[in-house]
Amino acid sequence: MSAAFPPLRQELQGIEPYGAPQLSLEQAPVQLNVNENPYGPSPEAAADIARSVAEAAASLNRYPDREFVELRSALAAYLDTSGGTGITPDMVWAANGSNEVMLQLLQAFGGPGRVALSFAPTYSMYPEYARDTMTEWVAGHRAEDFSLDLDAARDLVLERRPSVVLLPSPNNPTGTALPPEAVTMLCEAAASYEPGGLVVVDEAYGEFRRAGTSSALELLPRHRNLVVTRTMSKAFAAAGLRLGYLAADPAICDAIRVVRLPYHLSSVxxxxxxxxxxHAPELLGRVDDLRAERDATVTWLREQGFEVADSDANFVLFGRFADRHAVWQGLVERGVLIRETGPDGWLRVSVGTPEEMTAFKKALTDVTKEQA
Structure with missing residues (x-):
């Protein structure tokens, strides 16, 4: 008998690659499935980006700055003015999307014999980062309202002694934000055993949080084992850029440099x-509009009788459906693409423009009437 080809690792055989369903604009003119910002850059911002890329293109025969010092300084300045407390460039690291940031964290701090831990439902890529780095994956569970049971969470951390705890805030796919006391409790728990663990608070949607919801950036001075990750894909309306970053103790950033690929951030x-x-003020200028549209969507969905998770993100999780796939398919047939994700019976819709949300509401009303 011939061996299977190619000789893929056994635990990867038969696994489908990660990815949300992709449909063309002709198939689904209203695309509300991957939490993009629906408002692109202005012509002025796009022109400045184009000029900057043209300047970089003139020296593409040379490798980029592998320490990306200027970018780290600019990201530190942005974070320090948006909730940080004294963040400096040596506390910042960046990579090709927050996905690569997370993978590098697991490469550096996970691995065989180590544990990565989170609480379901949570971001579906986390167990894949663990799998790809041969790190054991452990998932606790959230409460019925998708919040964390703090005592149960602490007990699980103390029992499993993870090297990395992954905590999205706001959580994907539920939109649930973590209170600061939860971050502090888990940081203290993860620091109480040898050699200790990192607590990674994934704030990919942090700029969308409601007034009064704090950022974990504020806790960095108190917890040396805290890492806060961000992205430019969402609030910055730069999903096509693929730039994610983190803020942490400089020693953590130095450790990541051991596993990063050479020149991993291109000059472009x-x-x-x-x-x-x-152009941050302009690119972030529609965040308030998206927050208002999100809150209006939550209110409307509840008025229609749906269960809706409180959201601090730019998406809304709602349900419950006996056959969520049928609802999802019915929306697609009406030109509206949302995401079939999260717990059974729930669907997630990204917040779009007012026109897109009107189309979503009409399509959902028609589908639910048809299936009643």
């Missing part, structure tokens, strides 16, 4: 990100 990526940061 660095130039584009720097230009986008120069």
């Amino acid at each position: 990526t660095q130039a584009t990100a720097l230009a986008a940061l120069r």
Whole structure:
């Protein structure tokens, strides 16, 4: 008998690659499935990005700055003005999307004989980072309202002694934010055993949080084992840029440098990100509009009788459906693409423009009437 080809690792055989369903604009003109910002950059911002890329192109025969010093300085300045307390460039690390940031964290701090831990439902890529780095994956469970049972969470951390705890805030797919006391409790628990563990608070949607919801950036001075990750894909309206970053103790950033690939951030990526940061007020200018649209969507869904998770993100999780796939398919047939994800019976819709949300509401009303 011939061996299977190619000789893929056994635990990867038969696994489908990660990815949300992709449909063309002709198939689904209203695309509300991957939590993008529906408002692109202005012509002025796009022109500045283009100029910056053109300047970088003139030296593409040379490798980029592998320490991306200028970009780290710009990201530190942005974080320090948006909730940080004294964040400096040596506390910042960046990579090709927050996905690569997370993978690098697991490469550096996970591995065989180590544990990564989170609480379900949570971001579906986390167990894949663990799998790819041969780190044991452990998932606790959230309460019925998707909050954390703090005592149960602490007990699980103390029992399993993870090297990395992954905590999205706001959580994906539920939109649930963590209170600061939860972050502090888990940081203290993860520091109480040898050699200790990191607590990674994934704030990919942090800029969308409601007034009064704090950022874990504020806790960095108190917890040396705390890592806060962000992305430019969501609030910055730069999903096509693929730039994620973190803030942490400088020793954590230095450790990641051991596992990063050489020159992992291209000159073009660095130039584009720097230009986008120069236009931060404009690119972030529609965040308030998206928050208002999100809250209006939550209210409308509840008025229709759906269960809806409280959201601090730019998406809303709602249910419950006896056959959620049939509802999802019915929306697609009406030109609206949302995400079939999260606990059984629930669906997730990204917040779009007012026109897109009107189309979503009409399509959902028609589908639910048809299936009643």
